[in-house]
Amino acid sequence: MKRITLWFLLLEKRLFKKPLFLAVLLLIPLMVLSLRSMATKETGILSIYLYEEPAEDPTLSESHDLIFLPLLEAGGLLHFEITEDKEAALEAVAKAEADALWVLPADLTAQLARYLQGRGKAPITIYSREETVYLTLAREKMYGLLHELLAQEAAIQQMSLVRDFRKVDKTELRLLYYDLLESNRIPNNLVRVTHLDDADFIGVREGRNYLAGPLRGILALLILLTGFAVTLFFLQDKEAGILDWMPISHKNVFPLLFLLTGVGDAAIVSYAALYVSGAFTTAATELPLMILYIFCVCGFCLLLSRLLPNIWFFGATIPVWLLACLILTPIFIDVSGFPLIQYLLPPYYYLNALHNPLMGQRMLLYAVVVCAAGVCLGRLPRRQ
16 A cells, blocks of 8 residues: 555656646636636627617617516526617627627517507518527527517407407506406416436526536546546656566556546546536535546546557547547537447546436446456557
8 A cells, every 4th residue: 555655646746747737737727717707707609789779759668678678687698788879780790790680669569569460560670690590599589578578469459359448548458457467477487497316406506607518528528638648648658668667567557557646636626626616516426426537537548558559649549539529428519329439438428427327337337347458458468
């Protein structure tokens, strides 16, 4: 035990003399701090201007109250901004400084009433440079608000056809409808969103920004990058003859110990960064997964170094593996259809095991298989 502890300390000392290793470790907290800073700012995947066309009655501002304010309060992936200069907003859209401009009338309810009666032109105008999936989804938020208003206008028009309400003034009829609506409003939600493992429910935390969503995946990728870097350091030392003094019986296990030292450092920093980022769940969930992920990364890198003929081949494959992890693991989107490749990638198990206990079991099996295979292949003569 004392010998293993001494080896760990010597390996730590050697690794911390490597500028690249220190750079990767420093990159982790810097990335988390940057994402936390960006998450406090008004950002989004789309930037949309909201403009209200003035009505004949200058006191009317229905679009602002009924549409604009709910959109601004909702937050999320879309960044909405109210503008009073329509021409400047159009110019911003034309110059790609904004994605769209939504123009709504100030007398929105009157325009919707005429629309339901088949009179008048389209009350809403949307300006954009192109049609994208994101813009289509963004309009769904506005449609949801408009649907409620249209339903109200349709109900008021139907009430005006009832004999008891025919002589009632439209304004009074509208107020009567709103009173009836409020008195019969149901406070409970129609839909409840939960994970399959309801006992360990992981809800949406307040203050979370969409930029922090892929943080866990990026940290997993940086830990894997650290594993690749530490493997390169080990292969360099081996080619330089630094490890020639070591007994043959130790040479099979020593690379795994070397990897555990460096990857463990990156995992500790990532665990701390995850804790302060707001994406942390519970220690009972995060700590076992992180420990398993350390062995997955170490075993994967060790096995890869055993299978490839030399350090140059190993270094050449690093961008390929990182790109595969970036695309085929659920860092940004969950891609399916490539199971044979995905089951080779350590981040795939780590990111899916958070919500899938079965994937946690597969992760344990993966760690055992790759670590054992990497150690056992070390007994075979290396082909140059």
